[in-house]
Amino acid sequence: MNLNAIYALLLREAKIFFREKERIISILISPLLFLFVMGRGMGSGTSPVEGYTYQQFIFPGILAMVILFTSITYGLYIIWDKRLDFLKEVLAAPISRTTLFIGKSLGGMLGAIIETLILLIIGAFFILPLMSAGQVALCLAVSFPVSYMITNIGLTIGARMKSMEGFGLVMSFLTWPLFFFSGALFDLATAAPYIKIISLFDPVTYAVDIMRVIMLGRGAFTVWADLAAIAAFCLATTILGVTSFGKLQQEK
């Protein structure tokens, strides 16, 4: 592992992230629609958690959604790097593929964490005004491993995909299902059995759940179960990602 190189890779991602301000805003659009249109629109009904509105109930889920969308999109972005040949420069550099992978992962985390922070601030004012600074800090802390594992998934797919045309497919067949099965919008405890079973294999489930425990004090699993699942997904996706980066070759 080469710390200088990781710093260099992260620096590049940070510069590019802050230079593409439209991306920072545009990635927040759909979560905000869910939160303020669907959350409010359906909010007149009942909330699965007593004492909280439906909008408040889905807020942890929407936080997870922001991390999911930012991280997957970022990971798939390396297809552009491949196309634009920037990746060649890094692939030719004297750094191991593991270093490259970690640098890229950290870059993705950076973006996701900044987006999470923006949404947390919005939430602290408009949705859960009683949320304490400690809760905000805990949510932010959780967003580190969560964005790491999801960035890894995005990078793994991005490293294996050849063209940007697959982007829409990944969004339809992976990102949206990961979001819907995670229980972001409903209570898993009372959901249909097939949803419950599928949700167990969805890493986002545990992200939503742990955020919900932190903010609302109630989730489908215990904090320790959530953390264990997230840790397992972090490990598994690291192995997957490092393996697929190892296979990356310059394309003819």
Add this chain to the structure above:
Amino acid sequence: MSAIKTDNLVKRYSEVTAVDGVSLEIPEGEVFGLLGPNGAGKTTLISMLATLVKPTSGTALVAGFDINKESLKVRHNIGIVFQEPSVDDLLTARENLYLHSMLYGMPRREINPKIDAMLALVKLGDRADSYVKTFSGGMRRRLEIARGLIHAPRILFLDEPTLGLDPASRKAVWAHIRELKEAHKTTIILTTHYMEEADSLADRIGIIHHGRIIELDTPEALKKKVGQDLVFLTGKIDEKAISALPFVGSVELESSRYKISITDPARNLQALLNAAGRIEEVEVRRVTLDDVFLKFAGQQISEDSGNSGIFERIATVKSTRK
């Protein structure tokens, strides 16, 4: 020690054999030109030497390190300038060089002075802090060369370094390459399909065709192998008189003009013209690397395509005379 030594390198993709058993030795400090048409295997060969593509079989020592086993050590000792620009559009010229220097593990405090020196070398000093997306093709290429050099590699790979450049930028790049060779004794491996480029820069040229090195020599020796220079004469020509001249090889009537092969036309042309009689038109055609290329690679191409241009006919004349 040789800078590069390859041993029967092979790269096979599912259907094509891009590089088919290349064994080469390139001494330190040499400028080696790899000349071949598109698809001949130049880029694949370079990519293997730069450890970007794994060989199907065979191996190579680059700067003394095995490309299969010690790829990171190989990478530390080489610089590479890609065929397609790979500088980062969203960063400035300085940032591109800075990131590169960090990736290559240069000491922090050396980086900035080195960047200024490199940018000055490629005449981009005044654009150091502009975004690369505002650069022209020639400027990107120059930045890319600066990047390939900044970590002072012992061996530099240049994959079509002047592709798509205007003549002025091309000359500037050539000047840089000569300077590198002279001042820094950098070994340079250059791929090109511009004959002029190979001729003016390379100490030795390897002609690569269908993944094989089919000919390897100095530019002068290669030209000599192809044959003599030609003079075409039209008019009332005294064929016997010119055939008798010692420096004339063959004389042939080709449509309405005589094709005369001749050694050293610079010196002997006057004598030829004096002997020839009444001349209406004179054309001198010196052997160029184009002819070399067509002789060694083009004959095979013409087997497929069946067309034969003037240069191929020259080559044919030469080979039938053997």
